[in-house]
Amino acid sequence: MRSDRYYPRREREYLKFRTKEQRARTEAEWEEWLIKKLIRIGWQFRQDFQKEGKTKTYLLEKNLLIRLQNLYRSKHNKPYFKFSEDESYDLLEELKKTNYREINKPIVINSLLRREEKLEIPLIDQENIKNNYFEVIQQAHEYHKGKFSHIYDLVLLINGLPLVCIELKKATISIFEAFIQLKRYFKDRLVSEPLSIFNNLQLFMATNFQRVSYFWRRDIPDSMHLKRLTLRWCNHDSFQQLKWVNVLFSPARIIE
Known part of the structure; x- marks a missing residue:
């Protein structure tokens, strides 16, 4: 039996509101369930990024450049615009840095040797939601030799940029895990400071489908005191009605 530290009484109380079928669902089955809900509210599932069961970073980077190029075309009314090879390299290098990034501010690329002016590349379009691409990937693998290896259950991409990380547990496992x-x-990321597009993750969410907790990267101090910084839905009715999926992840809501 799990200790109270990892499986508090409150969670045991909420567990009784889950059906036998829900308690028996594996994490993989919950992943599929959530993906279907995300598709229903406007997200596209990109299973094609996986090779041999793992999401390949080079495919994510290629998609990121395509999405940002298309966004630039839409925002600036330049249907034939293309990043040069050097611009693509500079943009990826900037997006791999570990510093905190404000997603609503454009990336500035100095292209004066190739163009008449600097490139200001938007990451999202908050004025016209239809210009953005909302995608979800499953079992995203981030590997840095000699540093760490992470597998994220679900990652949400906006215009190809990984912004939301979701960690899932089945209903019989405490959310604290x-x-x-x-x-x-x-x-791992703070210590090793890897160059990776996953450095852009902004929102981190944990759920065992009884409770949902999430925190923003900007709110995390060096102490890493995650528990104090989370918000929770403890009302089982919210889960039965599936309102939390819409509240957190509707495309219009998430780019606010």
């Missing part, structure tokens, strides 16, 4: 994983992911 998901937090332990998220905390380790953060510590």
Whole structure:
């Protein structure tokens, strides 16, 4: 039996509101369930990024450049615009940095040797939601030799940029186990400072389909005291009605 530290009484109480079928669902089955809900509210599932069961980073980077190029075309009314090879390289290098990034601010690329003016590349379009691409990937693998290896259950991409990380546990496992994983992911990243497009993750969410907790990267201090910084839905009715999926992940809501 799990100790109260990892499986508090409150979670045991909420467990009784889950059906026998829901309690028996595996994490993989919950992943498929959530993906279907995300597709229903406007997200596209990109299974084609996986090779041999793992999401390939080079495919994510290629998709990121395509999405940002298309967004630039839409925002600036330049249907034939293309990044040069050097611009693509500079843009990826900038997006791999570990510093905190404000997603609503464009990336500035100095292209004066190739163009008449600097490139200001938007990451999202908050004025016209239809110009953005909303995609979800499953079992995203991030590997840095000699540093760490992470597998994220689900990652949400906006215009190809990984912005939301979701860690799932089945209903019979405490949500705190998901937090332990998220905390380790953060510590690994802080210590090793890898160059990776996953450095752009902004929102981290944990759920065991009884409770949902999430925190924003901008709110995390060096102490990594995640518990204090989370928000929770503890009302089982919210899960039965599936409102939390719409509240957190509707495309219009998430780019606010």
